Amino acid sequence: MKLEANRDACISSGNCVMTSEALFDQDDDGVVVILAEDVPEAEEDHAREAVDICPASVLRLV
Known part of the structure; x- marks a missing residue:
């Protein structure tokens, strides 16, 4: 997963x-x-939450 x-x-x-x-x-x-383009497994839930709550929708997971 990448940010x-x-x-x-x-x-x-x-x-x-x-x-x-x-x-x-x-x-x-x-x-x-972005400090870690490749999301560590332990941070995947945090990455998803950040994408979901970004008010400008500028974050994306690929």
Whole structure:
């Protein structure tokens, strides 16, 4: 499972970071940064939750 993010459409809500600090961070402008494109098995549920709760729908699992 891989994570992708459309950084250009990110609205900097930070919900993803609150879901998993192991997978997500934010740059100085608050835009999402993917820390682990290949999602570790232990973080798969967190990745799914982040995709589901992203208010701008910029996160995607492939």
